[in-house]
Amino acid sequence: MTTDTLNRDILRLAVPALGSLIAEPLFLIVDSALVGHLGVEPLAGLGIASAVLQTIVGLMVFLAYSTTPAVARRFGAGDPSRAVSVGIDGMWLALGIGAVLALVGYVATPSLVGLFGATPEVAQQAEIYLGISMWGLPAMLVVFAATGLLRGMQDTVTPLWIAGLGFGANALLNWAFIYGFGWGIAGSAVGTVVAQWGMVAAYAFVVGRLARRHAASVRPQREGVRGSARSGGWLFVRTLSLRAALLATVVVATGLGTVELAGWQVAFTIFSTAAFALDALAIAAQALIGKGLGAEDQGLVRRVLGRTVAWGGWFGVITGALIGALSGVIGLLFTGDPGIAALVQPALIVLAIAQPVCGIVFVLDGVLIGAGDAKYLAIVGMLNLVPFVPALVLVAVLHPVGAAGLAWLALSFFGVYMLARLATLGWRVRGSAWLTAGA
Numbered sequence: 001m002t003t004d005t006l007n008r009d010i011l012r013l014a015v016p017a018l019g020s021l022i023a024e025p026l027f028l029i030v031d032s033a034l035v036g037h038l039g040v041e042p043l044a045g046l047g048i049a050s051a052v053l054q055t056i057v058g059l060m061v062f063l064a065y066s067t068t069p070a071v072a073r074r075f076g077a078g079d080p081s082r083a084v085s086v087g088i089d090g091m092w093l094a095l096g097i098g099a100v101l102a103l104v105g106y107v108a109t110p111s112l113v114g115l116f117g118a119t120p121e122v123a124q125q126a127e128i129y130l131g132i133s134m135w136g137l138p139a140m141l142v143v144f145a146a147t148g149l150l151r152g153m154q155d156t157v158t159p160l161w162i163a164g165l166g167f168g169a170n171a172l173l174n175w176a177f178i179y180g181f182g183w184g185i186a187g188s189a190v191g192t193v194v195a196q197w198g199m200v201a202a203y204a205f206v207v208g209r210l211a212r213r214h215a216a217s218v219r220p221q222r223e224g225v226r227g228s229a230r231s232g233g234w235l236f237v238r239t240l241s242l243r244a245a246l247l248a249t250v251v252v253a254t255g256l257g258t259v260e261l262a263g264w265q266v267a268f269t270i271f272s273t274a275a276f277a278l279d280a281l282a283i284a285a286q287a288l289i290g291k292g293l294g295a296e297d298q299g300l301v302r303r304v305l306g307r308t309v310a311w312g313g314w315f316g317v318i319t320g321a322l323i324g325a326l327s328g329v330i331g332l333l334f335t336g337d338p339g340i341a342a343l344v345q346p347a348l349i350v351l352a353i354a355q356p357v358c359g360i361v362f363v364l365d366g367v368l369i370g371a372g373d374a375k376y377l378a379i380v381g382m383l384n385l386v387p388f389v390p391a392l393v394l395v396a397v398l399h400p401v402g403a404a405g406l407a408w409l410a411l412s413f414f415g416v417y418m419l420a421r422l423a424t425l426g427w428r429v430r431g432s433a434w435l436t437a438g439a
Contacts, residue, residue: 018280034178041119045127061144067144068283071084073290075154081216083152083153087153091149093228098142101134143200170195248389249268267351274355284366287370289366331345348410357418358418361421373434
């Protein structure tokens with residue numbers, strides 16, 4: 001495989017993956033825009049319900065990340081039948097976990113909303129939306145696993161189409177249920193749940209055709225489900241450490257003051273936006289690394305590692321240059337307040353400088369996920385918190401305020417935490433323990 005061919009393969013997988021990644025947050029944007037016209041209380045209630053749902057769904061993303069390498073290995077080994085079967089096992093696991101979460105979440109909805117201490121009017125709206133949305137959780141998790149299956153089969157175009165159609169259906173259904181039927185915030189939740197199950201139907205059709213083409217079993221296989229659960233468990237721990245880092249940073253930002261918290265939200269939103277492009281590269285790395293190891297072609301795997309790391313670094317340079325150039329006006333675009341713009345600019349400059357590191361970290365994470373190195377990722381995910389937590393504690397104790405406080409907080413997260421991740425991931429790929437070849 002020439003360098004040009006490898007570059008084309010990376011782009012072939014990364015570009016559609018970027019599209020489907022962008023489609024996911026559009027669901028929330030549409031909900032917010034339509035519910036916002038109902039009044040302040042429904043919009044505030046949506047904010048609380050969305051915070052709960054995003055936390056649950058964010059922790060469950062391992063269902064896609066554990067399925068992709070398992071499928072890609074078997075596909076690379078020349079066994080597409082087993083590859084599809086393993087992916088279907090992941091979908092069954094997702095359905096089971098989702099059903100349990102939906103039932104428990106529905107019962108616990110009042111308690112979950114009560115944790116936020118909202119007014120009775122806002123809490124009522126949040127409970128309506130969250131209670132209905134819980135029944136869409138199984139669909140969301142099946143979509144994660146099915147997406148991982150297709151990525152493992154080197155197909156990121158079909159998930160893009162399904163995500164796009166799901167987004168369109170979500171917008172139309174929400175408008176019809178909220179305003180046409182007059183269901184209010186409940187209509188938004190029902191529309192989203194229907195769209196989510198519609199996506200499951202689309203994936204069931206696509207995966208069913210794959211199963212017939214490759215003579216794969218569509219029934220759950222005990223060993224396959226166990227394997228998905230085992231790998232997914234380690235990836236869950238890894239994701240939990242990432243969420244803990246994010247939550248701890250928000251807690252410290254809250255302690256610095258309301259204005260600083262608002263500024264951190266601006267900086268982190270820019271970080272999350274830039275992460276879409278970098279996550280798309282990580283997805284391409286997952287699929288290609290898994291396929292290469294399944295084919296027992298360690299030379300190709302090393303080349304994929306080198307090319308995707310280079311792409312991640314250069315993408316980080318580009319996004320960093322854009323963030324740095326716009327750092328003085330980004331705050332104005334979000335708030336229209338010159339004071340907030342000045343407050344957030346130093347933190348954005350820190351983020352801009354750190355972008356190449358972020359790009360390489362995201363790619364290395366994808367490489368090791370693609371290699372099935374989930375246990376190592378779980379362990380070092382916790383170890384990465386060791387230097388990061390003291391840095392956060394120092395910021396909280398010294399309590400710098402204003403632009404300086406926000407800059408120190410950004411340095412802790414984008415500097416200390418990301419460099420810790422770079423060190424642990426970089427050390428791993430320099431060795432060969434992660435290069436376990438074969439199906």
